[in-house]
Amino acid sequence: MSKSLKMIIEALLYAAEKPLSAKEIHIVLPDANVSEIKGTLEVLRQEYESLERSFILKEVASGYQFRSRSEYAPYIMKMLQKSPSRLSRAAMETLAIIAYKQPILRHEIERFRGVDVGGILRTLLEKGLIKIMGRKDLPGRPLIYGTSKRFLEVFDLKSISDLPRLKEIKAFGADEHMPLFQLEEDSPGLGQGEARPIDDETRPLHTQAPEEALEEAIIEGNRPAED
Secondary structure, three states: OOOOHHHHHHHHHHHOOOOEOHHHHHHHOOOOOHHHHHHHHHHHHHHHHHHOOOEEEEEEOOEEEEEEOHHHHHHHHHHHOOOOOOOOHHHHHHHHHHHHHOOEEHHHHHHHHOOOOHHHHHHHHHOOOEEEEEEOOOOOOOEEEEEOHHHHHHOOOOOHHHOOOHHHHHHHOOOOOOOOEEEEOOOOOOOOOEEEEOOOOOOOOOOOOHHHHHHHHOOOOOOOOOO
16 A cells, blocks of 8 residues: 555545544445554544644544544634524423434333324434434334434443443532433333433433433534534
């Protein structure tokens, strides 16, 4: 290979519109094995971190991507004259349920929220934050929903397993913006926990609740330099 592997990978990352995994880079560079590419990616990540520039190489959504540091986002947004596009409270609550309970059916989400979520699901699908994972082998063949790779990109997560555990969220502190549902890790039900409706007067207060995290992170692209 005439050019340095590190430089070629750097060029690919710079030109890519989405995070690139070692396997995707290997398709472009078949002469380099996947482990060698992974090692080179980690070297690049460490180099950009040590440079203390306005951007870093971040491992996100099972790949690597150049991202602006968060402290420079206001300036980039001002240059692009863009304002964050936020989801409604109901949409954020629905997305939190899907994130923590996936794979999940529409009627299960509606049981958590107590209202119809058809329109909200369409919105989340249009924004690419959730995806249809298949159909359940039940009468009517209902659709199964889960979060998408775009969700991981927006929330800066390597994988869905990097979401904070519910016990960690509850132990963190108190916040006045708790959704109108409470996920219970240790109660029986779907997936890892159950949810029960609660009213405004009795709802617990938690900091970094799913709604708060979603409200902060769900902006179009969440990567101002390219959006």
